[in-house]
Amino acid sequence: MTTKGIKTGRPALASLMLAGRAQQSVANHATRGDIAAARMEFTAQLQAYRERVERGLDELIPPADTRPARLHEAMRYTLQAGGKRLRPVLVLATADAFGRRANPLPAAVALECLHTYSLVHDDLPCMDNDDLRRGRPTAHKQFDEATALLAGDALLTYSFQLLARHYDGELAHALTRELAEAASSEHLIGGQMEDLLAEKKTDATADELDFIHLNKTAAMLTAALLIGGLCGGATDSQLGLLRDTGRHLGLAFQIIDDILDATADTATLGKTAGKDAQAGKTTYVKLHGLESARKHAATQTDAALAALARLPGGAPFLTRLASEMLGRKS
Ligand code: IPE
Ligand code: IPE
Ligand code: MG
Ligand code: MG
Ligand code: MG
Numbered sequence: 395m396t397t398k399g400i401k402t403g404r405p406a407l408a409s410l411m412l413a414g415r416a417q418q419s420v421a422n423h424a425t426r427g428d429i430a431a432a433r434m435e436f437t438a439q440l441q442a443y444r445e446r447v448e449r450g451l452d453e454l455i456p457p458a459d460t461r462p463a464r465l466h467e468a469m470r471y472t473l474q475a476g477g478k479r480l481r482p483v484l485v486l487a488t489a490d491a492f493g494r495r496a497n498p499l500p501a502a503v504a505l506e507c508l509h510t511y512s513l514v515h516d517d518l519p520c521m522d523n524d525d526l527r528r529g530r531p532t533a534h535k536q537f538d539e540a541t542a543l544l545a546g547d548a549l550l551t552y553s554f555q556l557l558a559r560h561y562d563g564e565l566a567h568a569l570t571r572e573l574a575e576a577a578s579s580e581h582l583i584g585g586q587m588e589d590l591l592a593e594k595k596t597d598a599t600a601d602e603l604d605f606i607h608l609n610k611t612a613a614m615l616t617a618a619l620l621i622g623g624l625c626g627g628a629t630d631s632q633l634g635l636l637r638d639t640g641r642h643l644g645l646a647f648q649i650i651d652d653i654l655d656a657t658a659d660t661a662t663l664g665k666t667a668g669k670d671a672q673a674g675k676t677t678y679v680k681l682h683g684l685e686s687a688r689k690h691a692a693t694q695t696d697a698a699l700a701a702l703a704r705l706p707g708g709a710p711f712l713t714r715l716a717s718e719m720l721g722r723k724s
Contacts, residue, residue, distance in 0.1 A: 436714045440483065447482040448474075450499045451506065454556060468537045468545035469552070473510045475528035476664075478724070480647075481505040481618040483715070488622025488636065491709045495627035500560035501569055504553040505618050508577055511549035512586070512614075514542055521590065522669065529664035550577070568624050576617035585610025592676035603681055604645070611651070612644020619643075638701040643716050646694035650722060652677035653687050663724050695720045 451473060460466040482502035489498035517524040517532040518539065525535055534542035557569050576582060589606045592598045619636040628636065654663060655670045656679045670677050678687040698716045702709045 432714075436711065436718075439487075439711055440715070443483045443486050444479050446486060446499065447479045447502060447506065450482075450503045454500060454503045455507070455552070464537070464541060465544055465548060468533055468541045469548055471530075471536060472514050472527060472533050472545070473507065473549065475530045477506075477510075477528050478722075479506065480719070481509050481614060484615065484618035484712070485622040485625070487711050487715065488619050488628075488709075489626035491705060491707070491712060492623060492626030492628045492632070494625075496561060496565055496625045498622055498625035500556045501621045501625055502618075504556040504573065505614070505621065507549045507556070508553040508573065509614060511546040511553075512577075512582060514546040514549070516586065518542060521586070522673065524666055524669065526660065526664065526666050565624060569621055572617050572620045572624070576613040581609045581613035585613070589675065594674035595676055598676040598681065600681060603676055603678065606676065607645055607648040607678075608641065611648040612641050615644040615647060616640025632705060635701045635704050639698045639712075639716070642694045642698035642701065643719070646691045646698065646716075647719055649678045649687050649691040649694065650720065652679050653684065653691070654722075654724065655679075656684065658723065691720060 455470060455473065456466050458467045458470050482505050485498050485502035485505055489495075513527055514533045516522050517527055518534055524532055526532060530536070532542070533545055537545070553573060554570065557566060557573065561569055578584070579587075585606050585608070588602065589610055592602060592606060616637055617640070619640045620633055623633050623636045652670060655667060655677070658667055660667045669675075671680070678690060682690065695716060699713055702713050702716060705712075
């Protein structure tokens with residue numbers, strides 16, 4: 395998803411996108427001018443959130459010359475290569491949807507550190523063996539395997555250092571619990587393990603695939619929404635709705651990732667296209683085919699939109715962001 399991608403013509407999937415309840419009610423009541431104005435407002439708001447994330451990353455991560463410089467350079471290398479910043483934007487936007495109990499920026503940076511660690515390790519030769527990430531050589535190509543491994547370890551640890559440094563008491567406990575749960579052996583790492591175990595499998599089931607997607611990807615998107623909600627002061631029932639949103643949005647997000655791997659080009663993706671088929675990964679495209687994968691991503695997005703519609707004020711920015719994710723190009 396790039397700002398450019400948002401401004402340019404609607405992708406084919408956008409017609410499915412518009413089936414989303416919230417989108418439909420907007421389309422029914424708004425004039426063409428209102429729709430264009432809403433789009434511009436969304437794009438500007440997304441840009442503002444991303445800029446806040448970039449500044450936060452630069453300010454809160456140890457400078458590159460911190461000893462040992464090679465390690466801190468490697469931490470910043472993949473972190474500052476760009477990326478959509480979806481998880482930290484979700485933290486900031488969800489906090490804004492509820493109010494401001496606490497500054498969500500350090501937590502947003504923590505989410506991006508943890509996500510980036512998962513990418514650095516995911517790319518290692520012993521995992522997906524990828525050479526390109528965020529349009530740059532992967533960390534182990536740019537540095538070496540041991541440095542990439544340690545930079546990933548350091549980013550993971552740093553995400554919890556950030557929470558410990560910037561939050562107190564009950565909130566610190568709740569934020570740490572959500573991040574640790576999502577990153578755990580039963581979620582992110584468990585999903586990664588089953589992703590590897592399912593490589594080359596010819597009899598993988600839809601349930602196995604759901605386990606992989608829910609845990610390697612949806613758990614972290616859920617954590618971003620919950621952490622934003624906690625920073626904003628969401629109630630328990632609102633946190634429940636955010637949990638539902640994360641599950642559906644996360645599934646849709648990983649299904650789209652599978653579709654893009656099979657259909658997009660390397661330059662647009664900023665990572666090597668066609669890797670899943672090459673590695674024999676169990677993906678939505680492999681198990682259900684391209685058309686069914688597209689439909690499933692749209693259905694999951696609609697379910698996420700239905701949960702968001704029940705939040706105070708209908709969470710318009712999050713609703714739009716969830717819809718845009720369905721039509722993303724990278
Ligand atoms: C890639 O995540 C890994 C998945 C969970 C699919 P993103 O597609 O969010 O990657 P970046 O952060 O934009 O690089
Ligand atoms: C990895 O999924 C998700 C995590 C990093 C946890 P993929 O292996 O499909 O992600 P990409 O396609 O390399 O970004
Ligand atoms: Mg992988
Ligand atoms: Mg991968
Ligand atoms: Mg992928």
